[in-house]
Amino acid sequence: MRIAALDIGGTSIKSGIWTGGLAEEVREEATEAKKGGPAVMAKAKEILSGYGRFDAVGISTAGQVNSKEGYIRYANENIPGYTGMRIRDILEEEFHVPVAVENDVNAAAIGEGRFGAGKDMEDFLCITYGTGVGGAVVIGKEIYRGDSFSAGEFGGVLIHPEARVPGEAFSGCYERYASATALTARAKQLDETLTDGRKIFSRIEEPAVRQVVDSWIDEIVWGLISIIHIFNPACIILGGGVMAQPYILSQVQEKIQKEIMPSFRRVQIRQAQMGNQAGLLGAAYLASSRLDV
Numbered sequence: 001m002r003i004a005a006l007d008i009g010g011t012s013i014k015s016g017i018w019t020g021g022l023a024e025e026v027r028e029e030a031t032e033a034k035k036g037g038p039a040v041m042a043k044a045k046e047i048l049s050g051y052g053r054f055d056a057v058g059i060s061t062a063g064q065v066n067s068k069e070g071y072i073r074y075a076n077e078n079i080p081g082y083t084g085m086r087i088r089d090i091l092e093e094e095f096h097v098p099v100a101v102e103n104d105v106n107a108a109a110i111g112e113g114r115f116g117a118g119k120d121m122e123d124f125l126c127i128t129y130g131t132g133v134g135g136a137v138v139i140g141k142e143i144y145r146g147d148s149f150s151a152g153e154f155g156g157v158l159i160h161p162e163a164r165v166p167g168e169a170f171s172g173c174y175e176r177y178a179s180a181t182a183l184t185a186r187a188k189q190l191d192e193t194l195t196d197g198r199k200i201f202s203r204i205e206e207p208a209v210r211q212v213v214d215s216w217i218d219e220i221v222w223g224l225i226s227i228i229h230i231f232n233p234a235c236i237i238l239g240g241g242v243m244a245q246p247y248i249l250s251q252v253q254e255k256i257q258k259e260i261m262p263s264f265r266r267v268q269i270r271q272a273q274m275g276n277q278a279g280l281l282g283a284a285y286l287a288s289s290r291l292d293v
Contacts, residue, residue, distance in 0.1 A: 003287050004054040006044055007104060007279035008061040010078040010131075013040075014276055015047050017054065018284035022115075023277050025051065037075070037082035044087075045094055056291050057091055057099045058283030060107035066149050067286075070101040073149060098290035102283060105152065106143045108239060108272070109136035110282030116273035117237045125233045126272070127154055129220070129240035133175040137231070155179070159222045177219040180242040186212050197242040204247060217248060221255045228260050228267055239272035 005023060007014040010033045016023030029047065031040060048057060063075030063082055070088025088099045102110070109126035112118045118126070118138065126136040135154035137144040144151050155175030158164065164172035176182060180197060187194035190212055194200050203209045224236065238249065253269045260267070274281060 001056075001288060001291070002054045003056045003058055003284045004048050004051050005058040005280040005284040005287070006047065006060065007107070007276075007283065008040065008044065008059065009104065010062055013043065013047060014280060015051070016277075016280050016284075017051055018058070018281065018288075023280040023284065026277075026280070031079075033079045036080045037072075037085045040079060040082065041085065041087070041090055044091070048091070048095065054095075054097065056097050056287040057095060058107075058280075058285070058287030059087055059091070059099065059101040060104045060279035060283040061087070061101065062104055064148075064150050065101055065103040065106075067100070067102050067106070067143075067145065068149075070099060098287065100283065100286040100290050102143075102286055103136075103149075104279050105134035106136045106145070107282035107286070108274075108278035109138050109143065109237070110285055111274050111278035111280070112237050112239070112272055112282075113138050113141055114285050115281050116278060117270045118235060121235045123233065124235040124237060125152075125154075125227065125231060126237045126239060127224075127227075128272075129178060129238065129242055130180050132181070133179050133223075154223065154227060157223050157226055159219070159226075174219075174223040178216070178223055180240060182219070183213070183216045183242065186216055197245070201245050201247070213247070214251070217251045217255070220248075220252055221259060224252070224256055224269075225259050228256070228264055232264060233267055235268045235270060237270050237272050239278065243271055244275075 003018045012028050013031050014028050016026040064073040066073050071086040072082050075082035087101045091099045105128055118124045124138050128134045133155035135152035137152045157174040159174050160172040187200045249271050
């Protein structure tokens with residue numbers, strides 16, 4: 001079994017081949033998303049053609065995905081013209097193999113659940129902190145997708161109602177305060193040279209920088225309090241590049257235990273393990289199940 005996988009993001013497209021272990025022949029190219037959805041699909045075809053023979057294709061992609069039919073239900077203007085793109089139909093017509101298409105956070109959750117931090121868990125939540133905040137709900141090793149394939153939109157949890165602007169999506173919500181983007185925005189108010197997580201954490205011993213980080217971690221915890229009390233999960237896996245910082249995980253674990261009800265304190269807060277491989281592995285695993293159809 002040889003499965004080609006793509007992880008299509010707004011900035012880059014990661015690709016690789018899966019034969020049952022980790023992804024192999026991993027490559028990365030710029031998405032050039034501003035050229036629009038059709039151009040992204042043309043690039044996807046070009047990348048896949050470079051891998052020779054394969055038995056199926058797994059696609060992890062930004063946007064809201066109807067995974068049953070394999071098309072983009074909605075995508076914002078980061079990839080213009082991507083909404084409605086029938087990815088499965090396009091790629092099956094091109095390569096004549098089964099194609100599975102899934103939202104990127106859902107695919108990463110499947111990757112973590114099958115191969116990474118959640119492999120010993122039947123049920124867990126996966127939350128990623130990056131440009132925004134994404135989430136996935138895993139029940140019995142399968143994604144719970146909700147009525148319109150959009151369950152797990154944890155970035156929409158309202159944590160600052162005083163900042164809510166009627167009709168403005170995500171105003172006052174978790175994504176605006178707990179994303180890596182939010183951390184960088186806070187840090188740049190302190191020092192405009194603090195433009196990314198690596199620079200911020202290189203100066204974590206400075207009291208003013210630590211205070212910025214600690215205030216941001218508080219925002220992460222406020223959202224997790226509600227999520228934990230709603231789902232009563234055994235495990236929450238935290239992903240996104242910034243979560244590789246051990247300080248964040250330790251502080252979240254410590255603060256959560258003080259803030260949630262005692263009967264919920266069995267919850268485990270874990271760091272994602274698979275990094276950039278998670279989405280590729282999840283997409284490939286889903287594509288492998290299409291071979292049995």
